[in-house]
Amino acid sequence: MVDSFNHCSFGHLRSFVKGVWSFCKGVMNSKSWVFQSFNGVIVVGSLLSFLLAIAYAYLFLFPIFQPAIDNSHEIPHSNNSISECNYFEGNWIQDENYPLYDASRCPFAERGFNCLANGRRDRGYTKWRWKPKNCEIPRFNAREILEKMRGKRVVFVGDSLGRTQWESLICMLMTGVEDKRSVYEVNGNKITKQIRFLGVRFSLFDLRIDFYRSVFLVQPGPVPRRAPKRVKSTLKIDKLDDISNEWIDSDVLIFNSGHWWTPSKLFEMGCYFTAGGSVKLGMPITGAFKKAMHTWASWANTTINANRTSMFIRTFESSHWRSVIYHLIWCCYFSPIVIHLREFKLF
DSSP: OBOOOOHHHHHHHHHHHHHHHHHHHHHHHHTGGGGGSHHHHHHHHHHHHHHHHHHHHHHHHSOSOOBOOOGGGOOOOOTTOGGGOOTTSEEEEEOTTOOSSOGGGOTTSOGGGOTTTTTOOOOGGGOEEEEESSSOOOOOOHHHHHHHTTTOEEEEEESHHHHHHHHHHHHHHHTTOSOGGGEEETTOOOOOTTOSEEEEEEGGGTEEEEEEEOSSSEEEEOOOTTOOTTOOEEEEEEEEOTTGGGGSSOSEEEEEOOTTOSTTTTGGGTEEEEETTEEOTTOOHHHHHHHHHHHHHHHHHHHSOTTTOEEEEEOOOOOSSSSSOHHHHHHHTTHHHHHHHHHTTOO
16 A cells, blocks of 8 residues: 655655756757757756756655555564564573483483583583573473474484484483383484484384484495595585485474584595586585585475474584583583474474
């Protein structure tokens, strides 16, 4: 809808146009000699162009039409609305009610990632909680979440950072289960990075939480014929990992990749990229990573049923092998996952 003319602006415009017309009429009547030469035509043309430019500028500064805005369907503004909360803008704050679980009592927490069990004495690093800027995230309620996730399948795909997210979520949910024996790895395997697939079942809730190790998300490949000697292995950046069919049947699908896309994990190990069956020796890692993400996105758009599956991806995060804020990864790294699940009304 558009309102009627703005009368004040129209009055200004009418006076302006009237003045311009009078000026032009005067020029044509009193200066008729101008049209007797070619130069006169140029002068008049330039004058008219100038006047048109002035008129356009006037209309820009004083618009004639004012759109009518219907405010009846505006989204209400509320700092406490979960649906409007920007979960990614905020700060880490200390909370004495944390941690949400004891890693030493969780059979699915790898000992290598259990700081206290490995001799760390201070506990302050376990007390951090993510606080969005303009809203609050309800405290994690394991029992409530288990009920709402009943009968679902959650799949993590990625590297060790994705695996520790997977472990943390399982340990958090186990605090809401009385019979701990009802939670088990489906193949009886211990949690280790050596196994490409790990699946934990919460049998009382018919809930599966799986992890697939796929550090690049795309297919590893053999060395093509006639490839230079420095090529020891390849990555098919135009083909998704060959286990990708196992990811499809899921309600929540969480990817991460990035930490292996480095010279030390690729070129220095003799690993190069292929696309269309040919080796791309000159392709930089950044270009290959971008191509791999396009391959992943194309697969997701054509394969995943968006009406059923909520899908997320994380790329680079803080490393857990260096002197960075390790405790944020171990004790709080799960928080983006929880946030996303809540946003999609699983919570």
